[in-house]
Amino acid sequence: MQDKSRTPRVGLFATCLVDALRPNIGFSALELLRAAGCDVAIPKAQTCCGQPAYNSGDDANARKLARQVIEIFEDFDYLVAPSGSCALMIRSYPELFSHDSALADRARKLAARTYELLSFLVDVRGFRPVGVSCKASATYHDTCSGLRGLGVKAAPRELLAAIDGLEMRPLEGEETCCGFGGTFCMKYSEISDAIVAEKTANIQATGADLLLGGDLGCLINMAGKLRRSGSATRVFHAAELLAGRAIHAIGEETP
Amino acid sequence: MNAPSPPPEDFRARAKRALGDRNLKIALDRTTGNARTKRAAAVAAWPAFDRAREAAAAIKDHALQNFPYYLERFERNALASGAKVHWARDAKEACAAVIAICREAQAKTVTRSKSMLGEEIGLPHALAEAGLRRVETDLAEHIIQLAGETPSHIIWPAAHRTREDVAKLFAKHHRDHLLLTEIEAMVASARQELRDDFFAAEVGISGANFLVAETGAICTITNEGNAELTTTPPRVHIVTAGIEKIVATTEHALQLTRVLVRSATGADLTQYTTFHCGPKREGDRDGPEEFHIVLVDHGRTQMLEEMPEMLRCVRCGACLNHCVVYTKIGGHAYGGAYPGPMGAALTPVFDGLMETRDLPHACTMNGLCKQVCPVDIPLPTLLRDWRAKSFRRGFEPRALKLALALWAFVASKPALYRAALAVALPLMRRLGNNGWIAKLPFAPGWTNTRDFPSPAKRSFLAQVRSGEKKVGSGEKK
Amino acid sequence: MSARHDIFTALRRLRPQEFSAETIEARARKLARAMQDSLPPLECSDLCENFIARVTAEKVGATVERLAGWPDLPEAVARYAEMHGLEKEVALQPDPRLQTLDWTVFLRADAPLRPDSMLAVGAARGGIAETGSLVFHSGPEAPTLYGFLPLHHIVALEARTIVARFEDYAAAEQGQPQPRNVNFITGASGTTDIEGVLARGAHGPRRLHILIVG
Numbered sequence: 001m002q003d004k005s006r007t008p009r010v011g012l013f014a015t016c017l018v019d020a021l022r023p024n025i026g027f028s029a030l031e032l033l034r035a036a037g038c039d040v041a042i043p044k045a046q047t048c049c050g051q052p053a054y055n056s057g058d059d060a061n062a063r064k065l066a067r068q069v070i071e072i073f074e075d076f077d078y079l080v081a082p083s084g085s086c087a088l089m090i091r092s093y094p095e096l097f098s099h100d101s102a103l104a105d106r107a108r109k110l111a112a113r114t115y116e117l118l119s120f121l122v123d124v125r126g127f128r129p130v131g132v133s134c135k136a137s138a139t140y141h142d143t144c145s146g147l148r149g150l151g152v153k154a155a156p157r158e159l160l161a162a163i164d165g166l167e168m169r170p171l172e173g174e175e176t177c178c179g180f181g182g183t184f185c186m187k188y189s190e191i192s193d194a195i196v197a198e199k200t201a202n203i204q205a206t207g208a209d210l211l212l213g214g215d216l217g218c219l220i221n222m223a224g225k226l227r228r229s230g231s232a233t234r235v236f237h238a239a240e241l242l243a244g245r246a247i248h249a250i251g252e253e254t255p
Numbered sequence: 256m257n258a259p260s261p262p263p264e265d266f267r268a269r270a271k272r273a274l275g276d277r278n279l280k281i282a283l284d285r286t287t288g289n290a291r292t293k294r295a296a297a298v299a300a301w302p303a304f305d306r307a308r309e310a311a312a313a314i315k316d317h318a319l320q321n322f323p324y325y326l327e328r329f330e331r332n333a334l335a336s337g338a339k340v341h342w343a344r345d346a347k348e349a350c351a352a353v354i355a356i357c358r359e360a361q362a363k364t365v366t367r368s369k370s371m372l373g374e375e376i377g378l379p380h381a382l383a384e385a386g387l388r389r390v391e392t393d394l395a396e397h398i399i400q401l402a403g404e405t406p407s408h409i410i411w412p413a414a415h416r417t418r419e420d421v422a423k424l425f426a427k428h429h430r431d432h433l434l435l436t437e438i439e440a441m442v443a444s445a446r447q448e449l450r451d452d453f454f455a456a457e458v459g460i461s462g463a464n465f466l467v468a469e470t471g472a473i474c475t476i477t478n479e480g481n482a483e484l485t486t487t488p489p490r491v492h493i494v495t496a497g498i499e500k501i502v503a504t505t506e507h508a509l510q511l512t513r514v515l516v517r518s519a520t521g522a523d524l525t526q527y528t529t530f531h532c533g534p535k536r537e538g539d540r541d542g543p544e545e546f547h548i549v550l551v552d553h554g555r556t557q558m559l560e561e562m563p564e565m566l567r568c569v570r571c572g573a574c575l576n577h578c579v580v581y582t583k584i585g586g587h588a589y590g591g592a593y594p595g596p597m598g599a600a601l602t603p604v605f606d607g608l609m610e611t612r613d614l615p616h617a618c619t620m621n622g623l624c625k626q627v628c629p630v631d632i633p634l635p636t637l638l639r640d641w642r643a644k645s646f647r648r649g650f651e652p653r654a655l656k657l658a659l660a661l662w663a664f665v666a667s668k669p670a671l672y673r674a675a676l677a678v679a680l681p682l683m684r685r686l687g688n689n690g691w692i693a694k695l696p697f698a699p700g701w702t703n704t705r706d707f708p709s710p711a712k713r714s715f716l717a718q719v720r721s722g723e724k725k726v727g728s729g730e731k732k
Numbered sequence: 733m734s735a736r737h738d739i740f741t742a743l744r745r746l747r748p749q750e751f752s753a754e755t756i757e758a759r760a761r762k763l764a765r766a767m768q769d770s771l772p773p774l775e776c777s778d779l780c781e782n783f784i785a786r787v788t789a790e791k792v793g794a795t796v797e798r799l800a801g802w803p804d805l806p807e808a809v810a811r812y813a814e815m816h817g818l819e820k821e822v823a824l825q826p827d828p829r830l831q832t833l834d835w836t837v838f839l840r841a842d843a844p845l846r847p848d849s850m851l852a853v854g855a856a857r858g859g860i861a862e863t864g865s866l867v868f869h870s871g872p873e874a875p876t877l878y879g880f881l882p883l884h885h886i887v888a889l890e891a892r893t894i895v896a897r898f899e900d901y902a903a904a905e906q907g908q909p910q911p912r913n914v915n916f917i918t919g920a921s922g923t924t925d926i927e928g929v930l931a932r933g934a935h936g937p938r939r940l941h942i943l944i945v946g
Binding site: 014016018019020021022023025027042044045046047048050052053054055056057058059061064065144145148149175176177179180181182184186187188189190191192193194195196197220221223224225227228250251252253 | 617
């Protein structure tokens with residue numbers, strides 16, 4: 001539901017992967033949210049949404065981390081994360097607290113205000129980037145959790161369409177899982193590898209300069225495979241391009 | 256050609272073997288790719304499909320909500336039609352019931368049309384043990400019977416076999432021993448080969464897609480004609496069916512076939528959708544003298560309590576066709592009667608969670624299975640619930656439990672987390688070279704086949720805290 | 733305790749009956765109506781045209797000829813036999829609508845139905861337009877095997893017996909006794925079991941030819 005009238009207070013949930021592996025995505029999110037007229041805070045106490053525990057069936061520890069996220073973020077107007085999978089996890093918190101109605105209630109309230117970044121920018125803020133250019137060809141991978149759990153499909157494309165000079169190329173099997181699956185890629189690495197090999201073959205077949213997406217987990221999985229197969233495709237989170245901060249692609253950080 | 260070695264016991268080993276099988280990949284890509292394309296076309300031609308899925312789920316849920324009521328009605332009406340109804344709590348009882356009927360009929364030869372429940376309860380093995388000659392009449396089941404294998408897909412049991420494989424099997428086993436090259440000729444050869452058996456069998460065994468409460472009839476949904484040839488000529492027709500196949504009315508059954516068949520093969524209806532109600536009647540020129548229905552629990556009452564949504568399953572196979580894991584490893588790797596997402600949800604019920612916990616774990620949680628399921632089963636949720644059960648029962652490796660506990664401990668203490676990260680990041684960066692890490696000692700699964708990007712020098716939050724954030728735009732590419 | 737007892741004990745514990753039979757069945761009817769609000773589209777409003785379009789589609793694979801009346805059947809069947817190089821002899825379903833026709837001018841219509849029959853002629857009870865399905869109810873005039881044994885199956889279908897939807901069929905059958913077999917036959921037998929390639933005549937007829945009467 002669009003909410004363009006006031007300056008909402010947004011708590012930026014960086015996600016543990018962005019925090020540790022690629023801060024540039026966090027800074028990109030920060031800039032985009034500000035450009036969209038939000039008053040952004042970055043709570044320092046944030047760590048992890050609890051997904052690794054949840055997906056491993058460790059509900060107790062998942063609850064522990066969920067409670068922490070609720071406490072830190074429940075007073076904001078919105079929680080926004082540059083990740084469909086983390087946003088979906090947070091929206092799933094009410095299920096974790098079916099035995100605690102007070103917490104379930106707080107979880108439901110937070111869930112209703114939690115968004116993935118790109119869909120927040122478009123669907124809630126009606127935002128489009130202005131004056132951003134990038135003369136390159138790119139292809140887009142839809143994260144499964146964002147796509148099927150949160151309906152994130154049109155928003156990234158609408159945002160990227162506003163970048164001057166960016167040529168979007170369709171990706172064969174753009175909605176097909178890349179094989180990351182959180183703990184799956186570690187536990188069942190050979191199957192994961194077979195899946196990502198097919199995905200990267202499709203990516204390379206587009207001939208695009210850039211691979212873009214909305215979730216760092218998926219992106220590092222695909223980037224790592226592209227790199228190992230000797231591909232020159234450069235990989236960014238869509239937010240980095242949109243914020244004009246797409247300088248060093250994943251793996252291109254100078255030491 | 257050497258005899259195939261027996262499949263390795265462990266899921267990972269079976270999956271690895273499957274991943275290395277080039278023929279399997281070709282067969283799987285072709286079969287599941289075809290199925291996906293046809294389903295997509297059928298769905299595109301039906302704008303209200305998603306609403307129909309919800310309505311279908313509601314129809315199944317209604318039957319399950321009133322389980323004893325409808326099952327009792329079914330039994331009453333089946334008995335009134337002259338059928339005999341048998342009940343079985345588990346696989347052993349179910350097989351014993353079937354064998355007893357066969358013995359009573361002094362059967363030597365038994366024809367079978369496809370029944371996944373039969374696979375589930377181990378009926379082929381039981382028939383062999385009882386010294387009965389079992390003739391599989393569904394073409395794919397015929398193929399795998401000749402090959403001595405089990406089904407690898409619930410709709411296309413021989414999905415793992417190429418036409419050359421089939422040609423060799425037929426040349427070896429069919430009466431005329433011809434090596435054929437055309438698929439049409441192979442099908443004609445199977446038709447000829449099985450013709451006499453339809454009429455020689457004393458007993459024909461079928462499954463049932465639906466049990467219709469209002470009439471006591473069972474419904475079979477097939478496309479070859481073998482189901483009717485299996486169930487009409489023999490003196491005795493035995494139906495083996497899970498109790499969850501119950502639906503209220505003929506109308507409901509037909510309404511469900513609309514979403515079922517499109518989801519399975521993309522057709523509007525299969526060639527032969529048949530309702531069978533009781534034995535031969537006065538004036539009938541054909542039909543069995545005896546009609547037996549073996550109703551099987553085998554974990555269904557357990558599922559009713561713990562995972563009722565799974566009982567909606569109409570065995571269409573759409574989830575298999577759209578699963579990134581199934582399409583890579585095929586059906587045999589799952590090690591049970593049912594593969595793919597529905598198999599991962601069901602197999603722990605039949606074979607025990609401890610032995611089968613790989614199945615619900617070997618899933619990326621991408622959600623496509625739920626999206627294509629004609630009765631909207633929340634498969635990812637069911638699989639995650641198995642993971643939670645497995646964790647609670649202590650089946651998960653200690654190393655994992657410790658790692659998760661350690662992670663949660665540190666992550667719930669922000670100051671400690673920051674400090675740990677401040678130490679860990681530079682250490683991890685040491686493993687890297689030029690932005691990439693080629694070898695992660697604690698995650699060989701990743702770096703055996705992929706590079707891992709070097710982490711940042713300082714975490715996002717550390718940079719924010721020290722006010723290092725850069726405002727404004729940097730260089731553009 | 734018996735298996736039946738144990739199973740029903742468990743079911744009654746987990747799903748105790750809360751409502752009367754009337755309420756339950758009313759709910760069932762309501763759900764069927766809900767499904768009727770989400771139907772796939774029909775191609776055209778004329779039921780016969782719709783039936784023909786569906787049944788002759790490649791994925792169904794039947795052929796169709798329209799005849800003015802029942803008396804035209806024997807000639808049409810003889811023509812079919814000629815076209816497919818078959819003996820001019822058919823196994824005839826014991827349906828009086830077929831039995832009363834004059835076949836002798838065109839072919840022998842007294843062949844018994846056998847596992848290797850080349851050609852059989854049947855008469856359907858009705859048709860379903862949405863899928864192009866023929867409906868048969870088994871009985872003395874319609875043994876099941878006529879639909880499954882012959883290599884070629886020719887079926888007479890009266891145009892006025894075609895209904896639009898499964899729901900229409902179900903409504904018409906309300907309160908009627910259930911036959912031993914109800915066959916919905918949609919096209920010729922087929923299988924895609926080998927490499928997903930469609931082949932016809934797996935066990936049932938390889939060809940289905942429908943003569944729509946009226």
